Amino acid sequence: MTPHPIVSGAAAGATLLAAASAAAGPVQTDHVGLELVSETTALAPGRSATLGLRFVHEPHWHTYWINPGDSGLAAKLSWQLPAGFKAGEILWPAPQRFDVDGLFNFGYSGDVLLPVQLEVPSNAKRGSAVQLAVEARWLVCREECIPGKAMLTLDLPIAAEAVTDPRWHAGFAAARAAQPQRAAWTGAAHERGDRIEVALSGSDLPSDPALDAFVVQRQVVGYAPPQINRGASTLTVSFAKSEYFTSVPAALDLLLVAGVPPNIRAWSTTAPLVTDKAQP
Amino acid sequence: MKLHSTVIALLLICGVSVPAWARIAVGEPAPDFSLTDSNGKTQTLSQYKGKIVVLEWNNPECPFVGKHYGGGNMQKQQADATTAGVVWLTINSGAAGKQGHLDAGGANAYIAKVGAKQTAYVFDPAGTAGHLYGARTTPHIYIIDAQGVLRYMGGIDSIPSTDKDDLAKATQYVPQVLAELKAGKAVSVTTSQPYGCGVKYGS
Numbered sequence: 001m002t003p004h005p006i007v008s009g010a011a012a013g014a015t016l017l018a019a020a021s022a023a024a025g026p027v028q029t030d031h032v033g034l035e036l037v038s039e040t041t042a043l044a045p046g047r048s049a050t051l052g053l054r055f056v057h058e059p060h061w062h063t064y065w066i067n068p069g070d071s072g073l074a075a076k077l078s079w080q081l082p083a084g085f086k087a088g089e090i091l092w093p094a095p096q097r098f099d100v101d102g103l104f105n106f107g108y109s110g111d112v113l114l115p116v117q118l119e120v121p122s123n124a125k126r127g128s129a130v131q132l133a134v135e136a137r138w139l140v141c142r143e144e145c146i147p148g149k150a151m152l153t154l155d156l157p158i159a160a161e162a163v164t165d166p167r168w169h170a171g172f173a174a175a176r177a178a179q180p181q182r183a184a185w186t187g188a189a190h191e192r193g194d195r196i197e198v199a200l201s202g203s204d205l206p207s208d209p210a211l212d213a214f215v216v217q218r219q220v221v222g223y224a225p226p227q228i229n230r231g232a233s234t235l236t237v238s239f240a241k242s243e244y245f246t247s248v249p250a251a252l253d254l255l256l257v258a259g260v261p262p263n264i265r266a267w268s269t270t271a272p273l274v275t276d277k278a279q280p
Numbered sequence: 281m282k283l284h285s286t287v288i289a290l291l292l293i294c295g296v297s298v299p300a301w302a303r304i305a306v307g308e309p310a311p312d313f314s315l316t317d318s319n320g321k322t323q324t325l326s327q328y329k330g331k332i333v334v335l336e337w338n339n340p341e342c343p344f345v346g347k348h349y350g351g352g353n354m355q356k357q358q359a360d361a362t363t364a365g366v367v368w369l370t371i372n373s374g375a376a377g378k379q380g381h382l383d384a385g386g387a388n389a390y391i392a393k394v395g396a397k398q399t400a401y402v403f404d405p406a407g408t409a410g411h412l413y414g415a416r417t418t419p420h421i422y423i424i425d426a427q428g429v430l431r432y433m434g435g436i437d438s439i440p441s442t443d444k445d446d447l448a449k450a451t452q453y454v455p456q457v458l459a460e461l462k463a464g465k466a467v468s469v470t471t472s473q474p475y476g477c478g479v480k481y482g483s
Binding site: 070071072073100101102103105137139141143144145146147194218219243244245246 | 301303304305341342343344378379414416417433434440441442443471472473474475476477478479480481482483
């Protein structure tokens with residue numbers, strides 16, 4: 001994933017407008033609060049804007065990454081937008097690993113924004129206002145799990161300039177820091193007995209002592225922490241093969257993650273499957 | 281016998297603590313277990329040799345389980361299977377004090393309330409059978425043929441959600457596998473991604 005483009009904002013200064021235009025506030029449900037927020041206080045015609053689905057979890061509760069791990073379910077969004085507006089997929093921030101009595105889950109805790117890119121049509125009329133609405137479905141778990149569903153709305157004016165909303169500046173900055181950066185490594189995935197090994201090489205492989213790794217695709221690798229071995233300019237990530245493995249996809253989407261929010265860094269790479277000729 | 285020694289080794293290594301995950305595979309003999317059901321009877325896999333056995337991991341309070349019982353899907357699959365001579369064991373590996381853990385009275389009340397039609401509702405509070413099978417979620421399904429060979433492991437159906445509206449749209453794997461086994465055909469889908477709540481094992 002490339003870092004998503006950001007609507008460049010001048011310095012803050014449109015808080016008045018934002019306060020006046022923000023219709024729906026947070027929705028508090030079981031163990032998590034949700035809110036649809038915008039990085040900017042207005043939308044500019046023909047530009048792209050960044051929205052965020054903000055989850056505020058109660059302590060010990062979590063929601064899920066696109067691959068939830070051993071159990072759980074990722075959030076799903078269904079948008080209701082004015083004509084010409086288009087919302088992209090969730091730009092999933094790097095997940096945390098949760099160990100729940102030996103089962104591993106991948107997701108988010110605390111205060112987190114899931115960014116979504118919004119395309120504003122060029123014919124959007126300046127001075128008008130639009131309502132953005134999204135139906136969110138999610139599963140929030142501690143050990144026990146509760147499914148949730150809410151309709152979230154956000155009213156925003158259309159203006160020539162989109163100005164950063166200071167209320168969400170830190171949240172979007174954190175979401176951006178947690179976006180996996182596309183790495184320029186070369187990588188290959190190998191099926192070796194009951195393991196899947198991904199061999200990476202490059203000059204800028206992360207040197208963080210505590211690295212974790214996650215695979216986007218399901219039914220390929222198991223969800224326990226992988227073994228990570230470093231060479232001079234190589235990194236090998238070895239996962240147990242999933243018990244639900246049927247075949248290796250043509251390419252594995254791999255994330256390397258260092259640290260925890262707000263000091264999290266993540267890299268993404270796609271490793272094509274390489275068939276080893278000489279199998280013992 | 282290989283399987284028995286595996287069970288014994290697990291018990292010896294683990295003592296009273298949580299057992300380690302075993303690794304089982306479709307096409308291989310399913311490991312035996314011995315558990316007590318909600319009527320106080322012992323239930324083993326080996327006693328059903330000669331019959332097809334369905335194992336269903338259960339936590340009555342899990343919303344994914346609720347989807348399949350609330351929509352009548354699980355009860356119908358249980359009734360259809362047991363009517364056709366299939367053994368259906370519902371297993372609760374919830375540890376004492378965890379959500380969904382039941383005693384015998386609680387389980388029998390739950391069965392009556394939802395109209396469940398399984399052969400027996402069995403308890404695995406130490407998580408022994410759960411770890412032996414690698415049960416991760418509720419529900420989580422395993423299907424064993426009359427020769428004791430594992431033929432299916434994975435999700436109950438093809439759409440991971442808590443939404444009852446998805447039941448009709450999903451491929452329901454249990455009736456599909458049972459029909460194929462009855463017809464002497466190869467099982468077309470032998471594994472799928474299990475989905476649901478995590479099994480509430482003890483720590």
